[in-house]
Amino acid sequence: MAIDAIIPFKPKNPKTRLSCILEQEEREAFARAMLSDVLAAVRAAGCAPTLLSTGPFEHPDAAVVEDPAGLNESLNRVLAAAHNPVLIIMADLPLATPEAVARMVGTDASMAIAPGLGGGTNAIFVKEPSRYHVDYYGASFCKHMAIAAEAGLSCEVTDSFRLHTDVDEKEDLVEVLIHGQGSAACRCLESLGFALSIERGRVGVERRTHKETL
Amino acid sequence: MAIDAIIPFKPKNPKTRLSCILEQEEREAFARAMLSDVLAAVRAAGCAPTLLSTGPFEHPDAAVVEDPAGLNESLNRVLAAAHNPVLIIMADLPLATPEAVARMVGTDASMAIAPGLGGGTNAIFVKEPSRYHVDYYGASFCKHMAIAAEAGLSCEVTDSFRLHTDVDEKEDLVEVLIHGQGSAACRCLESLGFALSIERGRVGVERRTHKETL
Numbered sequence: 001m002a003i004d005a006i007i008p009f010k011p012k013n014p015k016t017r018l019s020c021i022l023e024q025e026e027r028e029a030f031a032r033a034m035l036s037d038v039l040a041a042v043r044a045a046g047c048a049p050t051l052l053s054t055g056p057f058e059h060p061d062a063a064v065v066e067d068p069a070g071l072n073e074s075l076n077r078v079l080a081a082a083h084n085p086v087l088i089i090m091a092d093l094p095l096a097t098p099e100a101v102a103r104m105v106g107t108d109a110s111m112a113i114a115p116g117l118g119g120g121t122n123a124i125f126v127k128e129p130s131r132y133h134v135d136y137y138g139a140s141f142c143k144h145m146a147i148a149a150e151a152g153l154s155c156e157v158t159d160s161f162r163l164h165t166d167v168d169e170k171e172d173l174v175e176v177l178i179h180g181q182g183s184a185a186c187r188c189l190e191s192l193g194f195a196l197s198i199e200r201g202r203v204g205v206e207r208r209t210h211k212e213t214l
Numbered sequence: 215m216a217i218d219a220i221i222p223f224k225p226k227n228p229k230t231r232l233s234c235i236l237e238q239e240e241r242e243a244f245a246r247a248m249l250s251d252v253l254a255a256v257r258a259a260g261c262a263p264t265l266l267s268t269g270p271f272e273h274p275d276a277a278v279v280e281d282p283a284g285l286n287e288s289l290n291r292v293l294a295a296a297h298n299p300v301l302i303i304m305a306d307l308p309l310a311t312p313e314a315v316a317r318m319v320g321t322d323a324s325m326a327i328a329p330g331l332g333g334g335t336n337a338i339f340v341k342e343p344s345r346y347h348v349d350y351y352g353a354s355f356c357k358h359m360a361i362a363a364e365a366g367l368s369c370e371v372t373d374s375f376r377l378h379t380d381v382d383e384k385e386d387l388v389e390v391l392i393h394g395q396g397s398a399a400c401r402c403l404e405s406l407g408f409a410l411s412i413e414r415g416r417v418g419v420e421r422r423t424h425k426e427t428l
Contacts, residue, residue: 097373099373115375115393118389119388119392119410137415138412138416139392139417141392142392142410157393159314159373159375159376161329161373161374161377162373164375174332174333175331175332178329178333178353178356179329179371196333196353198353201351202332202352203333203352203353
């Protein structure tokens with residue numbers, strides 16, 4: 001059966017934790033670049049993507065549904081109305097590969113969850129979406145596992161660092177430059193002057209145009 | 215062919231970046247607990263473990279070779295002398311599962327590398343160890359990929375957050391408490407009074423016996 005991929009997206013002033021190193025327009029461009037990496041992975045894994053956008057946005061490669069409601073409210077509306085299996089995947093996973101997504105949606109269980117760092121949830125795949133609801137923020141991974149158990153849905157934890165790596169902070173840019181070679185997000189960072197730096201054995205990023213080490 | 219798993223281990227005063235929350239004896243007990251999780255995963259995946267210890271140490275479930283030399287020097291001595299395929303895996307990966315290790319050593323490529331956060335290398339599997347050498351510290355993942363290319367060895371990047379999660383800092387304990395349920399490392403932390411805490415939507419750990427939130 002066809003799989004619908006739902007990708008929440010915030011086109012305006014996203015990724016504010018990167019404000020220390022990226023201007024608003026740069027953050028918006030970087031968010032669009034990461035989105036295009038996620039879209040490419042999801043499409044290559046055979047899913048049909050729809051963007052769930054907090055505001056007006058158009059994209060040549062995906063349907064866009066605009067919903068200014070909160071993340072949980074808008075996603076739970078989608079889940080309640082869905083007929084096909086649904087993959088919810090965050091837009092800030094530029095290391096996502098078709099293989100990682102395919103492994104996730106190929107689970108034998110009723111659903112799969114790809115955790116993020118610090119108890120977060122980066123992707124959820126559910127074969128019968130009307131039986132599930134989401135509860136993001138805080139230790140959402142634990143909440144999502146508990147909701148699966150309450151609903152009687154078997155759940156696999158997807159073991160992928162590529163889906164585990166969400167990009168929120170400047171240290172996360174290191175992961176994009178190392179493991180995202182060739183991705184739109186990596187090209188975007190390089191065009192903005194970012195490169196790896198190694199000082200006293202620690203790997204970081206520096207922005208060459210600004211002549212400062214972050 | 216049998217696979218030898220080499221696990222570097224520092225029995226005395228390990229994990230000094232956890233000094234802020236764990237006394238030396240506690241860090242030594244925690245390091246041994248993480249080691250036993252790695253040993254269990256490695257054994258269940260069909261590998262024969264040998265500990266490469268920086269000092270005197272005995273373990274009921276593994277051979278121990280003592281070598282006070284640096285990590286690179288001692289590992290490269292092992293690789294040069296090895297006849298079987300070798301898995302080098304760090305001792306601070308308590309989320310490692312038999313499935314993750316089996317996926318890694320089951321690669322079709324000549325070798326596989328499991329990266330750690332920030333450009334590190336958490337595990338290396340090489341079918342012909344005498345053709346390879348290691349170069350840890352700094353952006354070792356990039357160095358290890360380059361060494362593979364120079365040696366003409368095809369190399370898969372193992373996509374596993376369980377092998378990606380090395381435990382060095384107090385924030386890493388969150389991962390153990392969330393994703394390591396049932397592991398020796400998790401039981402060790404729980405016996406020391408650690409539990410998850412959620413404040414203002416952020417997940418952290420607190421040590422109950424000390425009545426402080428970290």
